[in-house]
Amino acid sequence: MNGADTAWIIVATALVLFMTLPGLALFYGGLVRARNVLSVFMHCYAIACLMSVLWLVAGYSIAFGGGTSGIWGGLDRMFLNGVTADSLSGTLPEVLFFAFQMTFAIITPALIVGAYVERVGFGFVLLFSSLWMLLCYAPVVHWVWGGGFLADGGIFGDVGVRDFAGGIVVHETAGLAALIIAIFLGPRKNQTTPPHNPGFVMIGAAMLWVGWFGFNGGSQLAADGGAAMALTVTHISAATASLTWGLWERIKYGKTSLVGVVTGTIAGLASITPASGFVGPIEALIIGAVAGILCQEAVNLIRNKVKIDDTLDVFAVHGVGGIFGTIMIAVFGAGAWAAQLGSLVIVGVFTTVVTVVLILIVKAITPLRVSEETEVNGLDLEVHGERAYDMSS
Numbered sequence: 552m553n554g555a556d557t558a559w560i561i562v563a564t565a566l567v568l569f570m571t572l573p574g575l576a577l578f579y580g581g582l583v584r585a586r587n588v589l590s591v592f593m594h595c596y597a598i599a600c601l602m603s604v605l606w607l608v609a610g611y612s613i614a615f616g617g618g619t620s621g622i623w624g625g626l627d628r629m630f631l632n633g634v635t636a637d638s639l640s641g642t643l644p645e646v647l648f649f650a651f652q653m654t655f656a657i658i659t660p661a662l663i664v665g666a667y668v669e670r671v672g673f674g675f676v677l678l679f680s681s682l683w684m685l686l687c688y689a690p691v692v693h694w695v696w697g698g699g700f701l702a703d704g705g706i707f708g709d710v711g712v713r714d715f716a717g718g719i720v721v722h723e724t725a726g727l728a729a730l731i732i733a734i735f736l737g738p739r740k741n742q743t744t745p746p747h748n749p750g751f752v753m754i755g756a757a758m759l760w761v762g763w764f765g766f767n768g769g770s771q772l773a774a775d776g777g778a779a780m781a782l783t784v785t786h787i788s789a790a791t792a793s794l795t796w797g798l799w800e801r802i803k804y805g806k807t808s809l810v811g812v813v814t815g816t817i818a819g820l821a822s823i824t825p826a827s828g829f830v831g832p833i834e835a836l837i838i839g840a841v842a843g844i845l846c847q848e849a850v851n852l853i854r855n856k857v858k859i860d861d862t863l864d865v866f867a868v869h870g871v872g873g874i875f876g877t878i879m880i881a882v883f884g885a886g887a888w889a890a891q892l893g894s895l896v897i898v899g900v901f902t903t904v905v906t907v908v909l910i911l912i913v914k915a916i917t918p919l920r921v922s923e924e925t926e927v928n929g930l931d932l933e934v935h936g937e938r939a940y941d942m943s944s
Contacts, residue, residue, distance in 0.1 A: 557647060570654075570763065573758060578756050582863050586930070590668070595661050601681055609689075610684060613685065613692075614693045615649075621694070643772060655766075663729045664676070675918065688724055691901070701890070706893075707893060716824045717825065720898075721869075722825075763789070764785060768782035771828060784830055796843035821842075877891055
């Protein structure tokens with residue numbers, strides 16, 4: 552065990568959890584109507600709790616168990632079977648590696664929340680998120696990070712896919728799942744109400760930005776120069792994408808919005824995520840500069856031209872950003888084109904099929920969408936019996 556590595560990953564684990572609670576909750580919560588903010592908080596909080604337990608029960612074993620099929624890790628590490636305080640994963644205590652990866656298993660289904668807020672059934676959120684994490688996310692983790700068939704020595708030969716911190720594993724899977732759920736749900740009754748609290752959005756985005764240092768820097772799994780470079784390029788990409796998003800808004804609409812600039816931040820963070828361990832500051836500058844415009848145009852395409860109500864633009868920002876960053880690894884010569892593109896296609900098809908099947912199964916058990924009356928009155932009071940604000944004022 553390396554003490555410095557262990558200390559850094561303990562910090563990184565806390566930072567990644569901080570991304571969901573409270574970062575993502577505030578970012579998403581500020582973007583919805585006031586009568587739905589508590590439901591968004593509830594979705595993020597409940598998912599964090601439920602995924603933690605399921606990761607212990609079986610998720611970690613499916614992703615990082617000792618299976619040799621290349622498809623899944625098996626069930627040998629269910630409930631952390633055989634893992635003690637002295638067990639090692641590289642230079643880290645294995646229980647710490649488990650905890651660090653658990654925070655990724657929390658935020659990935661939590662990202663999907665942004666697609667279905669203001670109209671989804673709470674029971675559906677819990678059951679779908681649970682099954683999706685175990686049957687979609689955890690297997691993909693094994694394929695890419697757990698020595699599975701997309702990794703080095705797999706179907707792409709000695710050099711497998713390069714995905715440092717989750718462009719494919721996190722952002723492509725969550726983005727595609729979000730888009731598919733949005734299609735099944737159909738649009739909200741009211742799509743014209745602006746975000747009720749842009750201040751929440753900015754605070755949440757700022758927390759995500761800080762937490763992302765653990766997300767990307769921690770994925771080095773060591774306290775070394777690689778972690779420092781990953782942290783640095785993460786910051787550069789986020790800052791650059793914020794600026795280009797705001798500039799593009801100014802050119803197109805004559806004004807630069809706070810919500811737009813901080814959404815650009817998230818686009819830059821999502822785009823650099825897969826490449827953060829393989830590029831330097833100049834490449835990060837390029838990735839961020841393109842991401843701020845590319846993801847904004849993806850928002851316009853999905854929302855205004857294709858007319859899919861992916862409420863908080865999960866696919867356009869996270870999905871498109873993660874896919875773009877994964878491709879840029881090959882563009883900059885840090886990965887093989889076949890492995891990068893092939894893995895995107897394989898994981899994309901798998902995610903689409905699993906997500907569609909799970910939606911059909913879960914909505915047969917519990918309603919996918921709330922009633923029209925509940926949607927109009929707001930999920931906070933109708934579903935959870937609570938209110939964040941006096942709606943009469």
